[in-house]
Amino acid sequence: MITYLTANDAPSGVYKSQVVDVVKYLNSISDEPIRLVCLFSLRNFSTNKKLVKDWLPDAKVYPMFPRLKHWKKTQWILTWFADIKKSKIIARGPIACSLALKLSDNVVYDGRGAYKAELQEFPETIPDPQIVESLIEAERESVLNAQFRIAVSKKLVEYWRTQFGYEQDKHTVIPCTLSDNLLEESRTKSKDVLQDLGWSSNDLILIYSGSGSGWQSFESIAKIVEEAIVKQNAKVLFLSRESSEIDRLLVKFPDCVARRWLSHESVADYLAIGDYGLLIRDPLVTNQVASPVKFAEYLSAGLKVIISHGVGDYSEIVDKHKLGFVLFLTLAKEPVEYLNRMDLVKTSPMEKERMRLVAMQLFTKHSCEEDFLMILRELDGNLGED
Numbered sequence: 001m002i003t004y005l006t007a008n009d010a011p012s013g014v015y016k017s018q019v020v021d022v023v024k025y026l027n028s029i030s031d032e033p034i035r036l037v038c039l040f041s042l043r044n045f046s047t048n049k050k051l052v053k054d055w056l057p058d059a060k061v062y063p064m065f066p067r068l069k070h071w072k073k074t075q076w077i078l079t080w081f082a083d084i085k086k087s088k089i090i091a092r093g094p095i096a097c098s099l100a101l102k103l104s105d106n107v108v109y110d111g112r113g114a115y116k117a118e119l120q121e122f123p124e125t126i127p128d129p130q131i132v133e134s135l136i137e138a139e140r141e142s143v144l145n146a147q148f149r150i151a152v153s154k155k156l157v158e159y160w161r162t163q164f165g166y167e168q169d170k171h172t173v174i175p176c177t178l179s180d181n182l183l184e185e186s187r188t189k190s191k192d193v194l195q196d197l198g199w200s201s202n203d204l205i206l207i208y209s210g211s212g213s214g215w216q217s218f219e220s221i222a223k224i225v226e227e228a229i230v231k232q233n234a235k236v237l238f239l240s241r242e243s244s245e246i247d248r249l250l251v252k253f254p255d256c257v258a259r260r261w262l263s264h265e266s267v268a269d270y271l272a273i274g275d276y277g278l279l280i281r282d283p284l285v286t287n288q289v290a291s292p293v294k295f296a297e298y299l300s301a302g303l304k305v306i307i308s309h310g311v312g313d314y315s316e317i318v319d320k321h322k323l324g325f326v327l328f329l330t331l332a333k334e335p336v337e338y339l340n341r342m343d344l345v346k347t348s349p350m351e352k353e354r355m356r357l358v359a360m361q362l363f364t365k366h367s368c369e370e371d372f373l374m375i376l377r378e379l380d381g382n383l384g385e386d
Contacts, residue, residue, distance in 0.1 A: 002032055002088040002379060005078075007039040007096040008064055008071065011051045013264035014293055017179030018112075019092065020055045025365040030376055037082050039064050039074055039096070069131045071095055075102050088379040090150075094135060097142035108375055109146035114159045115139045117285035140164050148378040150174055150371075152291035153312040159289045170378075172371045175313070176293035178300055178363050179264070189269040197258050199235050199273075204228075204346055207274035207303065209239040209267065209294050218245045221280045224306070224327075225249060229256045232344050239270060271301035275347040276324060279307040279314070287311055296363035299323065302352030321358060 004023050009015060019036065026034045036059040040048045049061040062081055065073040078084055084103055091097035092110040100107045116136045119126060126132060143149065143164045149171035151157045157173065160166040194201060206228055208221060222245050228234035238246050238259040249257045262270060271277070277298030281287035290312045298305050304324035309315050315326050347355075361367055 002026075002030070002034045002090065002376075003037050003082075003084045004034055004090045004092070005037050005039070005084070005096045005100055006092045007074065007099060008041060008068065009038075009093060009096075010040065010044075011038075011048050011055075013179070013267075014176075016055055016264065017293060018176055020052070020059075021179060022177075022365065023056065023059075026372060026376070029369060029372060032376075034090075035060065037078075037084060038062070039077070039099075041068075042066055067128075069128050069134075071131070072098075072134070075099050078103060090375065090379075091142070091146075094138035094142045097146060098138035101141060101145055105147070106379060107146050108148045108150060108379060109142040110150045111142070111156060111160075112152055112291075114156065114163075114285050114289045116163060117159070117289070121284045121286050148172075148375065150375065152176060153289055155312055156289040156291075159285065172374050174368050174371045175291045175363060176296065177365045177368060178293075178296050178359065190273050193270050193273050197235075197237065197273075198255075199258075201273075202346075204232060204234045204344060205274045206234050206236045206276045206278055206306070206344075207239065207271060207298075208236070208278040209271065209297065210292075211240060218243065220282065220308070221245075221278055222249060224278065224280065225257070226252075228344065229253050234344065237270065237274065239267060267297070268301055271297065271303060274298075274301065274303045276344065277301075277303040277305050279305055279311060280327070281308050281311050283308075283310055296359055299355045299359035299363070302347065302355045304347055304351070304355060317362075323355065323358065 004019070006019055023034055023036045036056055038052055038059060038061045040061065040063060042063050045063050052059050052061055060082060062077050064071065065077065078099060086104050088106045089100040089104050090108045090110055091100040093112055094115050097107060097109045116139055119132050119135060123129065143160045143166050147170070151171055151173050152175055154173055157171060190201070199205065206225070225236045229236065234256070236257050238257070239262060240246065240259060241261050242259070246259050250259065260270060277294065279292060279295055279298070288310050292311065295305060295314050305318055306325050306327065307315050307318050309326050309328045318324050319326050365372070
């Protein structure tokens with residue numbers, strides 16, 4: 001039995017595609033069963049447990065020790081209830097991995113980002129500053145002491161080397177892969193979606209899908225949106241929760257800007273009407289090592305991507321494969337006419353199909369099968385090692 005362990009990672013659309021779907025896929029290629037063990041905060045615990053159980057009925061769901069600053073004490077919950085001591089463990093994130101390393105000598109660290117950099121660049125994401133050092137130390141321990149590592153980008157491996165002195169080559173790179181429900185090749189609801197928005201199939205449509213979190217660089221996105229509307233008569237759809245910046249754009253351009261907040265299952269139908277997806281990030285370490293799943297989602301829907309320079313490995317991929325446009329932004333956010341050198345035109349059916357093919361070739365779980373098999377072999381190979 002192999003355990004995939006998550007801790008303090010609330011279920012969401014990303015959790016379903018990057019955890020639940022991964023566990024299902026691993027079970028499809030492994031001779032040994034893989035089970036999901038989740039540790040959730042006591043806040044909304046019952047709701048989160050039900051949600052995960054609906055997705056994966058045999059998942060084991062336990063509460064974290066109350067208050068995040070006591071996260072290390074959750075080891076006892078794993079020891080007494082989860083039955084994972086001395087087992088094979090794939091641990092998502094530094095909290096899960098640090099806990100796993102106390103219980104087993106056969107642990108794969110699934111690193112999803114640069115946690116130290118995120119804590120330093122976005123301190124508002126941590127409610128208790130006193131725990132920052134313990135989380136940074138957990139990341140260091142995970143990178144240096146795990147038997148094998150999964151990185152979401154080559155840039156993340158470089159970060160491990162410079163920040164923590166990681167010198168081995170015991171890792172593989174697996175980007176955030178597509179959700180199962182986004183792999184359908186045809187979408188038949190475009191007419192209904194356009195009618196809902198009051199737009200035409202002839203409109204040039206830009207789409208932003210995601211949250212309004214600090215690393216999403218909404219100030220830069222707003223500048224690009226305004227220029228696209230004013231200079232190229234574009235329509236812009238935000239698949240996002242309410243935010244003051246989006247509200248401002250809705251008031252200023254009521255006929256050209258729309259916002260919808262959809263179920264995870266409905267996102268693909270709305271993406272399919274677009275021509276370009278916006279993936280704009282400020283030049284911070286958090287963003288430079290990232291693997292935003294929305295990149296693959298845009299491509300799978302046939303969208304080209306307008307991306308800022310230095311976003312994980314993806315800016316180079318866009319440039320290399322001609323998948324859209326790469327913009328060079330600065331933290332200063334001085335007025336720059338971002339769109340002057342971009343010829344934004346409707347994405348042709350042929351180009352949409354090419355985008356989808358790239359997504360299938362690079363960002364499906366099947367396309368990463370050899371990497372997943374490598375992880376399983378590493379777990380088997382570590383048996384009996386001291």
